[in-house]
Amino acid sequence: MKTVGIIGGSGFIGSHTTKKFLEEGYSVKVSVTDIKKSEKYKHLFNLENSDNLNISALKVEDLETLKDFISDCEIVIHGGTPFQLDVKDPQKELFDPTIKGTENFLTAVSETPSIEKVVIIASVAAYNTNFPMPAGGKTPHDTFSENDKPFMSEESHPYAQAKFLANQAVEKFISKHPNLSFEITSVSPVGVMGKSLSTREDSTSTGLQFLFKNKIAPNPFVQMLYDTNAEMAIVDVEDVAEAIFKAATISGLHGKNYLLSSESYPVSDLSLMLNHESPKNNPSIIYKNGMAQKELGMKFGPVQETLNNYSK
Template sequence: MLYFSLADTAKTEHLLALDGADERLKLFKADLLEEYSFEQAIEGCEAVFHTASPVKFIVTDPQTELIDPALRGTMNVLNTCKKTSSVKRVIVTSSMAAVIVRQPPLEPNDVVDESFFSDPSVCMETEYWYPLSKTLAENVAWQFSKDNGMDMVFINPGFIIGPLLQPTLNFSVEMIVDMINGKNPFNSIYYRFVDVRDVALAHVNALETPSANGRYIMDGPSMTIYEIKEIMRELFPDLCVADTKEEGEIKEIIYKVCVEKVKNLGVEFTPLKSSLRDTIISLKEKCLI
């Protein structure tokens, strides 16, 4: 679903409850696939954050479910920004998925930085549809920026965890719930997470720092699923963290990540232990575990 009714309190109530929402928050109806449906929302704005894109790794129709919303949605937002003379800078939420799918595959000694781009042909060959959608969307945004002289900054986070605003699970936090329940979401040994509060700060600083430019990758240190579970058990001894059920061949993409550029933007990374603690507290408060 690419839009929701403003009358749907399950989708809006948590936003309207934010501090200062009565004075400073306006909600608008828009659809990623509807050309110029963002005009009313963007009118008069100096900056636009384009964060919307479906996050799914299992799909039956990748074109409809992922690629069209990501690609056409990005173009619809950017075309409206181009028409709106007040817009000075656009911050686009991309993904590490648009960074790490390459040929030859990344090796343990490779140090990934902002110069790394996923290869769409490799994404297609491997049927990595979500990385394909994010790669294509970022590529067209880069081209649009060059063709139109638009000031555009990209944030490329990995899997995002941390406290939830909404009352329902999102894809990344659901991975934590899966781990608690003994599942291995990507059938991997190693996982990386970044805190939602750090990602939000990077977006704000990308707007407020005049010299901000290009891409900013954000990913946490690599940790094994077993280490993550041990941290959960240490933090919450009463939480029933199930042992991991191994399912077939373990898939791995191991590499190092250089995050100095985003640190120079004024972002310090929240330790994974703190992120996990706050994620689980939030899940408990919202009765999601």
């Protein structure tokens, strides 16, 4: 039985990833930032094969604890960067844990002989920090793929900037270490939605679905999405977990970064579908998913099904 370490394995994406690896017969180690807050991870013990699950406290800024966490892993998934839109101190809340945490992580895995595969859960922001608005020079209906030049703006949300810079740190590490004994593969999901495995109320991803369903705007960023009726690309959280598993278990993907995306709809249509009503527009494919389909064997489910699952 191989061991996989999942940093951030109790979050929205992380929980589905943990579920997938447990179902596939792996021994799974999940890190949490505060072991005392059991409400954030207790749902994982309801999963199939949870006898093979171990929960550990970890902060990615702590290099020695990080090394200890991954010391017996063959596969490591790094999804432990914060996703939050309301930020008071971007440096402390986003840039340090995201960028320094990623740099620490890369140092730790490079010093761990057992590791065969590393998967980084990046973000569409690694390609376009303006998401869901178009990248500079593009219109809302222009397509975007892995072949497009990544776009970053200092006017973008700090979360997006932090994810972009963290991805650059990964690319720099790969180029500086051409003879690694393991593979590093990244996945960059667009707006991740669907059914949460936990009942936590502090998840940004499930929170966005709640906001769109009820047309609530708690901050200027969300209000901007309503005002522009932004064309938003969505991917199902279960499809993201499937792609992470495939990226971790298919060899020959070193240095790749896969966009994970299904269909795009205006925000007004997302609100309708979250209320089990039909969208007024036909879906489009703005963020291309061909590379993930071809090399990971992915099939992405329709957005209407994803949003219906959220409010079942």
